[in-house]
Amino acid sequence: MIFHSLTYIEFLLCTLAGYWLLPERWRNLFLVPASLIFYGWAQPWFLLPFVATTVIDYTVARGLAATPGRRRWLVTVSVISNLGLLGIFKYFNFFADNLRALFEALHWHVPLPVLHVVLPAGISFYTFQSLGYVIDVSRGHVPACRSLRDYALFVSFFPQLVAGPIQRAGHLLTQVQHSRTVTPANLENAVVLLAWGFFKKLVIADRVAVTADKIFALQSPSFPILWTGVLAFCIQIYADFSAYTDIARGTARLFGFDLTPNFNHPYLADSPSDFWRRWHISLSTWIRDYLFIPLGGSRGSEARTLRNLVIVFFLTGLWHGASWNFVLWGLYYAVLTIIYRLAGHISPPRLTNLPGMRPLRIVLMFVLTNIGWLIFRERRVGQLWHDLALRPAVAPAADWVVASYLGAIILIFSAPLVLHAIWDVLLRERFARRLPSPQWGWCGATGVCTILFTILLILYSETVQDFIYFQF
Amino acid sequence: MGAGNMQTEWRRLAAHAIVRAIMPSAKPAAATISCRLGWWVAAAMVTSILAFPALLRFRPERQAPFDQNLLHRLAGRGPQCVLIGDSMLESRFDDAVLEAIAPYRCAVVAQHGSGSGIWYLIFKNLLAAQERPPRSVIILFRDAQLTLPAWRSTGRYRGTAQKYMPGEEPLFEKIITQAVERQKSPFERLLHTVYPIQEAREAAEEKIDKWALALVARRRDYERIRTETNRLFKVANLRHDQSVDESKEDEPLRAADKDANFDADVRGSFLPPMLEIAKSRGIHLTFFRIKPRPPADNAMVADSPLQAAYQSALQTYLKDHGALYLDETKDPSVTLAYYGSGDHVAPAMARAYAEQFWKTYAGRIEEASGLNGGTAR
Numbered sequence: 001m002i003f004h005s006l007t008y009i010e011f012l013l014c015t016l017a018g019y020w021l022l023p024e025r026w027r028n029l030f031l032v033p034a035s036l037i038f039y040g041w042a043q044p045w046f047l048l049p050f051v052a053t054t055v056i057d058y059t060v061a062r063g064l065a066a067t068p069g070r071r072r073w074l075v076t077v078s079v080i081s082n083l084g085l086l087g088i089f090k091y092f093n094f095f096a097d098n099l100r101a102l103f104e105a106l107h108w109h110v111p112l113p114v115l116h117v118v119l120p121a122g123i124s125f126y127t128f129q130s131l132g133y134v135i136d137v138s139r140g141h142v143p144a145c146r147s148l149r150d151y152a153l154f155v156s157f158f159p160q161l162v163a164g165p166i167q168r169a170g171h172l173l174t175q176v177q178h179s180r181t182v183t184p185a186n187l188e189n190a191v192v193l194l195a196w197g198f199f200k201k202l203v204i205a206d207r208v209a210v211t212a213d214k215i216f217a218l219q220s221p222s223f224p225i226l227w228t229g230v231l232a233f234c235i236q237i238y239a240d241f242s243a244y245t246d247i248a249r250g251t252a253r254l255f256g257f258d259l260t261p262n263f264n265h266p267y268l269a270d271s272p273s274d275f276w277r278r279w280h281i282s283l284s285t286w287i288r289d290y291l292f293i294p295l296g297g298s299r300g301s302e303a304r305t306l307r308n309l310v311i312v313f314f315l316t317g318l319w320h321g322a323s324w325n326f327v328l329w330g331l332y333y334a335v336l337t338i339i340y341r342l343a344g345h346i347s348p349p350r351l352t353n354l355p356g357m358r359p360l361r362i363v364l365m366f367v368l369t370n371i372g373w374l375i376f377r378e379r380r381v382g383q384l385w386h387d388l389a390l391r392p393a394v395a396p397a398a399d400w401v402v403a404s405y406l407g408a409i410i411l412i413f414s415a416p417l418v419l420h421a422i423w424d425v426l427l428r429e430r431f432a433r434r435l436p437s438p439q440w441g442w443c444g445a446t447g448v449c450t451i452l453f454t455i456l457l458i459l460y461s462e463t464v465q466d467f468i469y470f471q472f
Numbered sequence: 473m474g475a476g477n478m479q480t481e482w483r484r485l486a487a488h489a490i491v492r493a494i495m496p497s498a499k500p501a502a503a504t505i506s507c508r509l510g511w512w513v514a515a516a517m518v519t520s521i522l523a524f525p526a527l528l529r530f531r532p533e534r535q536a537p538f539d540q541n542l543l544h545r546l547a548g549r550g551p552q553c554v555l556i557g558d559s560m561l562e563s564r565f566d567d568a569v570l571e572a573i574a575p576y577r578c579a580v581v582a583q584h585g586s587g588s589g590i591w592y593l594i595f596k597n598l599l600a601a602q603e604r605p606p607r608s609v610i611i612l613f614r615d616a617q618l619t620l621p622a623w624r625s626t627g628r629y630r631g632t633a634q635k636y637m638p639g640e641e642p643l644f645e646k647i648i649t650q651a652v653e654r655q656k657s658p659f660e661r662l663l664h665t666v667y668p669i670q671e672a673r674e675a676a677e678e679k680i681d682k683w684a685l686a687l688v689a690r691r692r693d694y695e696r697i698r699t700e701t702n703r704l705f706k707v708a709n710l711r712h713d714q715s716v717d718e719s720k721e722d723e724p725l726r727a728a729d730k731d732a733n734f735d736a737d738v739r740g741s742f743l744p745p746m747l748e749i750a751k752s753r754g755i756h757l758t759f760f761r762i763k764p765r766p767p768a769d770n771a772m773v774a775d776s777p778l779q780a781a782y783q784s785a786l787q788t789y790l791k792d793h794g795a796l797y798l799d800e801t802k803d804p805s806v807t808l809a810y811y812g813s814g815d816h817v818a819p820a821m822a823r824a825y826a827e828q829f830w831k832t833y834a835g836r837i838e839e840a841s842g843l844n845g846g847t848a849r
Contacts, residue, residue: 006659184510191518217813218704219711225704398700401688405697408684446517454525458672459680 001041003247004201011038016254024179028153031255035158039122046120049085050156056081057130058151061137065144078134082127089119094322122162124319128286130155133169135290142169150176157257159248163241165262165282172257180256188442193250195449199416199456201243206461207413208232208239211406216377222395224403226387230374231407235414237373238266241280265421267369270361272336275369283319287312306341310334320376325384329375336368416452530672538638542581543598551579552843554599556591557612558624559584560762563707563816564612569826574834576843579606584707586632588618589625589648592742593636600753608841609750610758614815616782618759619737622651630674643745650740710813732778734785747793756841757795759786760833763806764815770807796840798833805832 215229269275317330562582812818
């Protein structure tokens with residue numbers, strides 16, 4: 001089931017009604033099958049690997065609590081089962097295809113099987129969430145969950161199941177195990193998140209996606225057209241993914257849950273590491289805590305730190321998809337991070353702290369982020385080199401005019417994102433301090449949500465696209 | 473107890489009842505003065521967000537005038553055979569190629585991004601409305617496209633449809649409205665009834681388009697920029713492996729493969745009125761099902777049992793109404809080599825395709841329609 005469908009609205013209303021009408025002790029039990037219906041709606045067989053992950057990791061965690069001496073062995077079971085599932089469904093064909101190409105290049109004829117299966121939606125998210133829980137239990141950060149029902153709800157809670165944010169047991173599982181209430185402030189917050197999330201998805205992301213898709217379907221776009229397409233994709237992917245997070249968080253609030261945020265104005269980042277502190281926060285913190293730090297983080301020698309960065313970004317890229325462009329995208333960020341790190345060692349602090357330097361750094365990082373999005377969006381590596389070699393001087397004059405027209409459309413649709421960033425970063429705090437009473441804040445939120453909902457009704461895209469991160 | 477206290481108590485109970493009704497499990501302890509007020513404000517917030525757009529109304533305006541030039545151009549040429557279709561037709565034939573290979577005057581009326589509703593308007597208002605209508609009209613279609621009346625005829629295609637409407641089109645509107653209503657769930661119908669403001673979509677899109685143009689050009693350049701943009705995204709410029717017709721907007725066409733039922737769908741389609749007009753104006757209709765892009769090994773792709781039953785019923789229906797049904801999907805000579813992007817024919821192969829088509833099918837079309845090489849040009 002997808003968020004931006006009427007089926008989901010119907011499902012949500014029924015689930016909400018059932019949930020709040022039931023006595024408290026039945027609510028978790030009610031949410032588990034509801035979440036499974038949500039997940040298995042289009043492809044019921046998606047439930048098989050999902051249930052397998054849930055049962056294995058629940059059992060492993062219980063085993064960790066019962067026999068701490070077998071910690072290493074049990075964690076290995078969880079790692080193998082989770083990464084094994086990912087390997088089969090997500091990476092098997094990728095590795096088989098590459099091996100086949102290698103064998104062909106060597107003139108060896110080795111028949112390799114091809115798996116004809118659809119990638120189960122959200123598999124990368126729930127396996128990481130479940131694996132994170134097992135590691136947390138093994139480290140003693142959280143106790144093993146006694147109730148299979150509660151653990152199943154922690155993994156399957158439908159708002160965050162398909163595309164995150166990847167939750168930590170310490171945050172979500174604790175809420176699952178305790179009673180929950182909804183306050184008026186929760187409700188207001190949920191309404192704002194839902195209105196803004198649906199607006200970003202249906203009005204911004206799906207509208208600019210039309211331009212991005214058209215440009216990336218061109219055989220040989222010129223320099224201005226290509227980079228207009230990249231800009232469109234840059235807006236699309238942020239609006240799309242952050243919309244999913246907002247809808248997930250807003251929905252969770254209606255059930256009395258709090259999900260961690262996933263974005264913090266990533267296009268205001270001034271360095272690659274700052275970007276990853278603001279973009280897909282739940283993944284980058286997961287990678288940091290369960291991979292980067294266990295590898296040694298930045299505590300060892302400089303060479304070891306750089307090696308760790310390369311490994312981490314390589315795997316971050318590969319997490320996004322079984323394709324070389326994602327690997328390249330990850331390595332691109334590894335290179336950027338290393339360059340920034342080395343430059344930070346040699347540039348004098350007086351220069352970096354000069355007034356006006358931060359806006360310049362943000363602009364530079366935005367340009368670098370867009371180059372990254374080109375690598376991310378262009379699946380054909382051969383075409384990528386061609387795209388990166390394009391020169392503005394040889395573009396026809398007519399293409400500059402068309403690019404500026406398409407750019408203006410993108411600008412109009414992305415204006416609410418810019419206004420939101422200005423409000424959030426510069427104005428929100430000041431306004432909050434000056435309000436005579438909290439009710440004024442509610443009035444403002446109501447006005448903005450009414451406008452968003454009205455525009456959404458008029459301008460929602462008829463060409464509805466799946467959330468981009470569903471494919472990961 | 474004083475009247476004031478009674479009133480306060482009554483309000484407290486009412487607020488509590490509403491809170492319990494909305495959130496039956498919300499903790500009663502939370503019903504402090506500020507929390508009660510909070511629930512009232514929250515309820516007012518949700519109500520005003522949902523209610524305000526329901527109060528808005530929109531009166532649609534005509535977006536595009538009837539294209540008189542096309543009518544006059546066709547009258548001037550007086551073609552004996554006209555081909556109608558969407559970008560599938562546009563990529564396969566053009567006037568110049570047909571002029572060279574056909575022994576009589578032919579014309580191509582290709583409207584990219586069109587469906588059977590727009591083809592009905594073209595047929596009725598451009599061809600059947602001619603003083604001397606063409607003898608034969610060939611309509612190129614895909615799969616169940618002929619019984620999907622609302623597909624590519626509503627929403628953003630409305631402006632295109634209006635280009636072929638000289639005046640009111642009550643039958644067109646009726647068929648489209650019924651088809652759209654059929655596709656909606658009861659919940660969707662309710663939403664459209666409550667929020668008629670959704671009708672403003674095309675007008676709003678047009679306005680945004682004009683704002684974008686105003687940001688980059690003077691008014692006199694608007695049309696030139698639009699033309700340049702269309703030129704940039706024409707089929708010939710697309711990647712060959714990029715199937716534009718596998719995009720989301722083609723979902724209704726693909727979905728029809730799973731639930732196509734010709735007998736149930738034909739009554740609500742544009743086929744009956746088209747066949748009726750054809751009969752009354754002495755025009756012979758040919759419906760030509762084009763072959764979708766074949767796989768890399770050119771292997772024959774069989775129709776699903778449902779699609780096969782649909783095509784068989786369509787063929788019988790057309791035969792009973794004096795029209796000709798031709799199906800290219802089983803033609804092994806139409807190989808992948810002909811194809812450009814998606815189901816479109818590559819520009820370099822268009823002439824070869826047209827010649828092949830003429831060689832294979834012209835005889836049957838001529839025989840059925842009474843056209844022949846001897847008909848004066």
